[in-house]
Amino acid sequence: xxxxxxxxTEISVVEKEDVTLDCVYETRDTTYYxxxxxxxxxxxxxxxxxxxxxxxQNEISGRYSWNFQKSTSSFNFTxxxxxxxxxxxxxxxxxxxxxxxxxxxxxxxxxxxxxxxIP
Amino acid sequence: xxxxxxxxxxxxxxxxxxVTLSCEQNLNHDAMYWYRQDPGQGLRLIYYSQIVNDxxxxxxxxxxxxxxxxxxxxxxxxxxxxxxxxxxxxCASSLPxxxxxxxxxxxxxxxL
Numbered sequence: 001x002x003x004x005x006x007x008x009t010e011i012s013v014v015e016k017e018d019v020t021l022d023c024v025y026e027t028r029d030t031t032y033y034x035x036x037x038x039x040x041x042x043x044x045x046x047x048x049x050x051x052x053x054x055x056x057q058n059e060i061s062g063r064y065s066w067n068f069q070k071s072t073s074s075f076n077f078t079x080x081x082x083x084x085x086x087x088x089x090x091x092x093x094x095x096x097x098x099x100x101x102x103x104x105x106x107x108x109x110x111x112x113x114x115x116x117x118i119p
Numbered sequence: 120x121x122x123x124x125x126x127x128x129x130x131x132x133x134x135x136x137x138v139t140l141s142c143e144q145n146l147n148h149d150a151m152y153w154y155r156q157d158p159g160q161g162l163r164l165i166y167y168s169q170i171v172n173d174x175x176x177x178x179x180x181x182x183x184x185x186x187x188x189x190x191x192x193x194x195x196x197x198x199x200x201x202x203x204x205x206x207x208x209x210c211a212s213s214l215p216x217x218x219x220x221x222x223x224x225x226x227x228x229x230x231l
Binding site: 004009035037042043044045047050091095097107108109110111112 | 159160161162163164207209211218219220221222223224225
């Protein structure tokens with residue numbers, strides 16, 4: 001069975017601070033995808049990134065960066081110079097890859113980390 | 120603009136009543152999904168549909184029903200058999216065999 005653990009339930013930072021959101025996963029699959037989604041107060045989840053288990057390169061997109069470490073089963077997300085607009089709930093998720101269409105659909109979400117950025 | 124529209128934003132259910140949540144998408148996606156979100160919890164899959172006229176149960180399908188008569192629409196009915204329906208319901212869609220989901224803005228269902 002798959003499992004995603006986001007140990008940080010809530011985090012508060014002051015604007016312009018850096019913050020890292022932790023994600024630890026468990027899976028028996030040899031290939032899988034990892035995701036991060038953002039849920040702002042409006043409620044709609046927004047896709048941020050998908051990472052294939054074969055690709056352990058870190059990724060940077062503007063103020064966002066992701067650190068994938070297979071050895072520790074972690075896929076952490078760092079926001080540099082945080083802004084008030086970053087306040088949201090962030091979900092890490094995991095699925096087997098590729099999804100073959102056979103059997104049950106398996107995208108497992110963590111419980112989320114609520115980030116509050118204080119001006 | 121393409122997207123997913125969920126309605127209503129807030130819905131109240133009386134005891135023993137069935138209620139239907141609407142989800143419409145104009146992204147031309149074949150796959151659609153319903154998730155339930157409880158406070159402090161992750162998203163749990165209720166039902167999904169990979170193609171019109173076909174759908175499968177997710178992890179928590181009991182007390183819910185769906186239909187997929189049109190590609191654009193995937194309504195969710197919360198039946199009276201669902202004893203704890205209060206939650207935030209999210210609809211999503213994707214391209215075939217693609218785990219990248221596009222979400223609607225959700226419906227908050229409460230029990231009167």
